[in-house]
Amino acid sequence: MLSAFKKHLQELFPKTFKRRVLLAVSGGVDSVVLAHLCKQAGLEMALAHCNFNLRGDESDADEAFVLELADALETEVFIESFETEAYAAGKKISVQMAARELRYNWFKELRETLQFDHIFTAHHANDNLETVLINFIRGTGIEGLTGIPQVNEFVVRPLLLFSRAHIENYAREHQLQWREDSSNASTKYFRNKVRLEVIPKLLELNPQLLESFENTRRHLQQSSKLIEDYVSVIFPKVAKQEAYGYSFKVKLLRTLPNTKAVMYELFKTFGFTEWDDVHGLLTAQPGKIVYSKTHRLIKDREDLLLTLLPSQDDRKYTIKEDEEVVMLPMGTFHFELDEEVEKTEAGTIFIDREKLQFPLVVRRWQQGDYFYPFGMKGKKKISKFFKDEKLSLPQKENCWLLCSGQDIVWVINYRADARFAVEDSTREILRLSYTP
Known part of the structure; x- marks a missing residue:
């Protein structure tokens, strides 16, 4: 198995031989075998163990075992203890989902802080089959039937090539010690029910189930990539940002x-x-x-x-007098005095500075708002202006107003208010530009 493991790494993850690897180790046979294989392959590695405090003394014994394993392998080890049930209750998610979030968030933190290049997990071929069956039972698209990815960002799963039987045989041949998680024998968890009750029945029907599954999964992956390529071709034709x-x-x-x-x-x-x-x-x-x-x-x-989904952002933002550049969440405003009015893009207006009352206010539009659209006679409700301009719902929701006192100066990026327009008597012309 060691030679096959090294060949597998060399073919799919050759750079790992020259990089730092963090191994997720629970103490179970899968992760113990992975740790020994990585050690024998000469990888620069460290171990990381999560104590989720879900099984009392058993969880503490797992932690002690991993510490001893790291000592035996002469490698560094990191241990983190989590209050998993409290975290799950606070976020209103399952304990299993909470453990997953806590685990991968901590792994990511370790990787970034201590500059590990990869995180290895011990998922294997049986895990892959279980995942696909669970997705199939719950309902999924083709991506849910392609299994666990070999690489997902910084996470690498180098044991997906091997079955649980391969792993257990290696452990026995090398007289390795490992921990058994008692919860793995409980069928109250959906995954365990699939592992302990569904898969054995399937193996009775087809003893070569794992091999058949791997062939099917490979075909589905190829089909999935073909679909991705097709969608990437049509996307720019049907979509506009x-x-x-x-x-x-x-x-x-x-x-x-x-x-x-x-x-x-x-x-x-x-x-x-x-x-x-x-x-x-x-x-x-x-x-x-x-x-x-x-x-x-x-x-x-x-x-x-x-x-x-639209945010309920009803905040108002102020712009003080003599500010030249103002950066707000919706965009950036540039103010500068100019000598004459020029033809410009929609994101720029010219106004009579002396007509402004500072501080200016930037806010969302509200029902009942009205202004005097530049180039038109009289006033118009903002809602009517939107309708006439044929603005979509998202465009309306993302529309902001620049106001002077109670008056609207600019329906930003759409139309200025005629009351603040430059006239022959204007002494100071203010050029106002907006970039979303």
Whole structure:
């Protein structure tokens, strides 16, 4: 197994032989074998162990075992203790999810602070099969059937090539000691139920299950990459980046073969789950919205608009007199005196400085706001102005006003107010530029 492990590293992760590696070690047979293989392969490594304090004395015994293992391997070890149940309760997530978050957040911190290049975890072929089966049972797309990635950012899983049987045989052949987690025998956890009850039945039907699974997984990975390539080609044709997110041309989406599948690939990373509703937006009335936990898709005339969920930012920002550059969350304002009015882009206006009342205020628009649009006669409600300009919902939500006292000076990036316009009698012309 050692020669196969070294060959596997050399083929897929050759740079690890010259870099610092942090090994996640629980004390179980998988991580103990990984530690011994890395030591025998000559990697520069250290161990990291998480004590989640979930099994009382057993958790403490695991920690003591890992300390002894590090001593035997003559390598550095890092130990961290977590109040996992309290963390899970505070974030309202499962204990298993809490442990995962705590573990990987700490690993990332160690890697960045102590400059490790990679973090190795001991996931193996059986873990891969379990993960795919769990995803299949719960419902998933093709990406959920491709298994655990060999590399995910800084995390490397060099044992995915090997089965649990390979690992246990290696441990017995080399007379290695390890810890057994008693919770692994409990079927109250979904993963354990799959491992202990479902997979043995499948192995009865097909003793070569792992080999068959690996072949199928490889084919699915290739198909997944093909889909990714296809989506990367069509994305710039149907999507346009906007200040609020992206807009997608409905007419173009509807001409694509397998439109529903394409929309799944386009929007899956934004947390959407109601795919019939997402697809239905193509024929829905303008104003229809589909939400995920983080984003929303809006049907707007000829487009689908993808945005983050709107924040309830009702804060007001002030700009003092004589400030030349002001950086605010929505963008940067530049103020400078000029000698004459020039033709400019939408992000620049010229106003009579003496008509301004400082400090100026930048705020969101509100129902009932009105102004005197430059180039028009009389006043107009902001809401009516938006309607006439055919602004989308995200554009309205992201619109800010520059105000002097109670009066609107500028519907920023859209229209200035005529009351502050430069006239023949103007003595100081203020050039105001805005960059989102």
